[in-house]
Amino acid sequence: MITSKQKSFLRSEAHHLQPIFQIGKSGLTDAIIKQIEEALEARELIKISVLQNCEQNKEEIAEVLGQQAGLEVVQIIGKTIVLYKESAEKKKIVLP
Structure with missing residues (x-):
């Protein structure tokens, strides 16, 4: 669980990012969830x-x-969701 101060920091970091996934008519499928997890491992912070x-x-x-x-x-x-997951191998973001 991250603190409100850390969330505030992550929101400021995500401000300039563009969404890399679009969830449409098919909704949230297992394949999309797997791709989101892989993208989070590589980037840590996505929209x-x-x-x-x-x-x-x-x-x-x-x-x-x-x-x-x-x-x-x-x-x-x-209509935008910002997600964060600490990377096990490629840690880029240092939380306050």
Whole structure:
């Protein structure tokens, strides 16, 4: 679990990032979850965009992703979800 100060730091780091995944009509599938976990291992901090035609709402998607081991939902803003997971091998972000 990360603190509110760490979340604030991660939000500022994520501000300039572009979403690298889009969740659409098919919703959140196991394949997408696996790709998100791989991207988090490489980058540690990513944004996901939830499209309008997605049948799940953004809170449901964030809850499912938040249940994955070690994965933290940093922020939900608009249709964008910011995720963080500390990398085991390529640690880039040092939390305060």
